[in-house]
Amino acid sequence: MTELISLCYRCEHRARFLETGERPRYQCKTDGAAWSCYMYKPVKPLIMARNKGDRRPMFSGIAFSARSHAIGIAKGEYQVIKQGKGKAIFYMPKSSAK
Numbered sequence: 522m523t524e525l526i527s528l529c530y531r532c533e534h535r536a537r538f539l540e541t542g543e544r545p546r547y548q549c550k551t552d553g554a555a556w557s558c559y560m561y562k563p564v565k566p567l568i569m570a571r572n573k574g575d576r577r578p579m580f581s582g583i584a585f586s587a588r589s590h591a592i593g594i595a596k597g598e599y600q601v602i603k604q605g606k607g608k609a610i611f612y613m614p615k616s617s618a619k
Contacts, residue, residue: 529553533562550568562599567591 529535529549538544548555569589571579577587595614602609 525556527556528558528561529554531564532558532560533564535562536564561610563610563612565597566595566614568593568595 529551531613532549534545534549536588538549542550544550548558549560554614568591569579570592571577571587571589575587575589577585579589581587595612596617597612597614599610600613
């Protein structure tokens with residue numbers, strides 16, 4: 522038997538719907554989660570910045586990390602790789618050196 526893993530909670534379309542109300546298909550706005558979908562896209566990572574005045578390091582574990590907020594969505598592209606009997610889709614951010 523196939524393990525049922527919800528797609529909607531990990532999908533860019535659901536994230537966009539929760540923020541803007543826009544969705545590509547009806548199911549993207551429901552409270553449930555689909556386990557089968559033809560439009561699944563992983564959520565794009567956020568660009569984070571430390572809150573003003575918080576001097577703790579970012580991403581150093583629970584209760585030790587600085588409080589941070591999102592300042593944008595990472596630019597990049599979706600990529601697909603074969604893994605075992607299936608394929609994995611992921612979002613690869615582009616590096617931007619300053």
